[in-house]
Amino acid sequence: MSFGHSHDDAGSVRGEISNGEIDLGQIAGALSRRRRIVIGVTLAAFLGALVFVNVVKPRYTAEARVLLENQESYLTRADKERADPTAAPDAEAVQSQIQMLTSRDLARRVLKSLDLQGNTEFDPIANGLGLGAKIGVMLGLSRDPSKLAPEERMLDAYFDKLLVLSPTKTRVLQIEFSSRDPDLAARAANAIASFYIDIQREAKRENARDAAQSLSPLVADLRERLSRAEAKVEAFRSRSGLFAGTNNMTIATQQLGDLANQLSISRTAQADAEAKGRLVRDMLRQNRVGEIPDVANNEMIRRIGEQRVSLRAQLALESRTLLPGHPRIKELQAQLADLDADWRRAAERTARTLENEAHIASARVENLARAMEEQKRVAGAAGADEVQLRELERAARVLKDQLEADSAKYQEALAREGPKASPADARVIQRAVAPPIPSFPKKVPITAFATIAAFVLSAGSIVAIELLSGRARLLGPAPLPAPPEEEALEAPSQIRIAARRREPVFDEPEEEDEPRTSLALAPERRTPELENRSPRTFRSGIVGKIDAARMATLSVKVLMVGCADAECSFDSAVTLSRALARRGLAIIVAADAQAQGRLYDRLIPDLERARPLGLADLASGAATFGEAIHRDQESRLHVMPGGRSAAEYDQDVEPVLEALAQTYDFIVFATRDYERAMFLAPSFDIVLVSGAELAAEAVIDELAQAGVSDAYLLEEESAADASAA
Structure with a gap:
């Protein structure tokens, strides 16, 4: 069966029996065919991005950070109490501060301090108005910036180059400013932070100033009302006589208290004197004058008692010698009686005194x-006036307390008007520095992303085109025309290949009227086992075999051996190599000098007749790879001739292959040297043998005995048939 159907027939048949699944092989083939477009677009994007x-002019971004926190301390707080932990700014307060940082008032201050007038990056009229701006001004679409x-x-x-944000769950404000000048970017970010804190301080000072006013x-x-209230209090006190004494009490009340104290003391003294008098009378009646404390402590009573004791002793002494009727005894008794009478009279005088x-x-x-009853009447009469006086004093005291509180606030407000007395509720925790690396453009990311x-x-786009056209859909089990890749393997001579592994492979019968111009497996004897297989199984050509090997290795090495009677073996090698060059990077190597003539005629017709450097020179070290490799003038195929050196290089081919x-x-070696082919065959993935069937099969048998299993037979038609084809 021939594989020379047109693309239109293949597309029509494919559309009829497509089963809807995506054919990854077809997509890969489309990408491979259009790889120049992909490479060109990618390279253009890479160069354009580069x-x-x-x-483009670089832009630098400087960053300053401000922390929002309550800066009040024990020394700056008026109440001198502990700071309230709940006074820290919340999320809404943080967003409000961001709006303040992006306000126009702050922007005007920053621009004025930076003196950017005439800077082409910020001032739109630094280089004069453009034509578009003039037209917009003339039509009234925009204001005249001048x-x-x-x-x-x-x-x-300014606002285009400013970015203020707050990291999540923080009270930090991140101020980023971009400019072409890194120093200007740093100065602008620091100026924004400084003016922001100054505005906060000014706001607090303005509040204190307003409070003071x-x-x-x-x-x-x-003050005036308190003076009038105190004057009313003093006037009423003078008029009513309610002068204040000790402990802030009126004189009448204080006198009443004094009289009460004195009356209590007097009653106590009266009761004490009456009790002592009664006690003295009772003891006198009982003749117990010596036991009375006040009588016993009397000096005269003590002298009388001493005299009595002396007379009693003298009477006792005289009674020892004198009788009771003796004048001396009577005299002493008369003196003792007088002393007793005196003692009793003294006791009675004490009782009368008490x-x-x-x-x-x-x-x-x-x-x-x-006196107390009289003072009670006086104090009772002054009670109503005292109530009115207390009311006047209470009103004056309220005014005094209010005046003291307002005076303290007023003095505090005056004190907080100072520039350092009202700290801002923010502080700079990171000042901006001139960035050494531009923030835009990021050369590597932009170039990589664009590429x-x-x-x-x-x-x-290529994959989408394939999918929309229906060509990337898997086919059903019906027989299909050969894919476009196999159609590309057309050659001027018809070459057919058959597997040698003692399992003959056959192809579908070819139509007589269809030209035979493709590489395919050669038919051999059919077996019942093979006849039961699907016809599509045996339509794999040379490229299919090579593709199967390509799935298992990074590079496929193919050895093409031409027997002595093979006339078109080099033409077949060139055709196969050019086909592989359309599928990837491929090279054909002329492994012996016999391949020089026809190989040069097909691949390098304009090359001078002198033998170029090639494999032998490379293996012997006389040439480099760049000198030994040449380019096919009709395709992307690379060519390595046999070379000029006559030295044997079979032992050095293995490093060259690697x-x-x-x-x-893809690497294709073409040789007609039998011994060299037998030596090199184990180093190759696929071996193709061309020539007469008997001679070629003999070579394949020897290769199989040497351990080479992937050897296939190539059958060639005559030159006349090839020309007709």
Whole structure:
């Protein structure tokens, strides 16, 4: 069966029996066929991105950080109490501070301090108005920037380069400012942070100033009202006689208290004197004068008692010698009786004295009681005036307390008007420095992204086209025309290949009227086992075998051996190599000098007749790879001739094969030297033998005995048939 159907027939048949599944092989083939487009688009994007990142002016971003926290301390707080932990700013307060940082008032201050007038990056009229701006001004679509204040016309550029944000779950404000000048970016970020803190301080000072201005007339009015209230209190006190004594009490009340104390003391003294008088009388009646404390402690009573004791002793002494009727005894008894009478009279005088003290105390109590009753009447009459006086004093005291509180607030407000007396509720924790690396453009990421995006878009477009056209759908079990890849293997001569592994492979019968111009497996004897197989199983050509080997290795090495009677073996090698060059990076190597002539005629017709450097020179070290490899003028195929050196190089081919395998996807060796082919065959993945059937089969048998199993037979038609084809 021939594989020379047109693409239109293949597409129509494919559309009829497509089963809807995606054919990855077809997509891979489409990408391979259009790889130049993908590579071109990707390379263009890479070069464009590279030019862009090197031509565009770099932009630098400086960063300053501000921490929001309550800066009040024990020394700056008026109440001198512990700071409230709940006074820390919440999420809404943080967002409010971000709005303050992006306000126009702060922007004007920063622009004025940076003196950016005339800077082409910020001032739109630094280089004059452009044509578009002039037309917009003439049509009234925009304002004339030359008539605006310098800071006003630079606000748009300023806000474009400013970014303020707060990291999640923090009270830190991150201020980022971009500019082409790294020093300007750092100065602008620091200026924004400084002016922001200054604005907060000014706000606090302004609040203190407003509080002082509002408290000043209130304090003055309270002073005047307090003076009038205190004057009313003193006038009423003078008019009513309610003068204050000790402990803030009125004189009448204080006198009433004094009289009560004196009356209590007098009654106590009266009761004591009366009790002592009664006790003395009772003891006198009982003749117990010596036991009375006040009598016993009397000096005269003590002298009388001493005399009595002396007389009693003298009487006792005289009674020892004298009788009771003796004049001396009588005299002593008369003296003793006089002393007893004196002692009793002294005791009675003491009793009368105590009784007189009791009478005096009773009279004093009566007088104090009368004075107290009189003072009660006086204090009761002054009670109503005292109530009114207390009311006036209470009103004056309220005014005084209010005046003291407002005066303290007023003095505090005056004190907080100072520039350092009101700390801002924020502080700079990181000042901006001039960034050494630009924030835009990021050369490596932009170049890589543009290149990858171009590659993905171009490859995706090709895949989409294949999917939409239906060519990338898997086919059903019906027999199909050969895929486009096999059609590319057309050659001027018809070459057929058959597997040698003692299992003959057959192909579908070819139509007589169809030209035979493709490489396919040669038919051999059919067996019942083979006849039961699907016809599609045996339509794999040379490229299919090589593709199968390509799935298992990075580089496929093919050895093409031409027997002595093989006339078109080199043409077949060139055809196969050019087909493989369309599927990947391929090279054909002329392994002996016999391949030089026809190989050069087919591949390098314009090369001078002198033998070029090639494999033998490379193996012997006389040439490098760059000198030994040449280019096919009709395809992307690379060519390595046999070379000029006459030295044997079979032992040095293995390193050359390994080196070529690191670079090329497909390596084709063409030789007609039988001994060299037998030596090199074990190093190759696939061996193709061309020539007469008997001679070629003999070679394949010897290769099989040497351990080479992947050897296939190539059958050639005559030159006339090939020409006709």
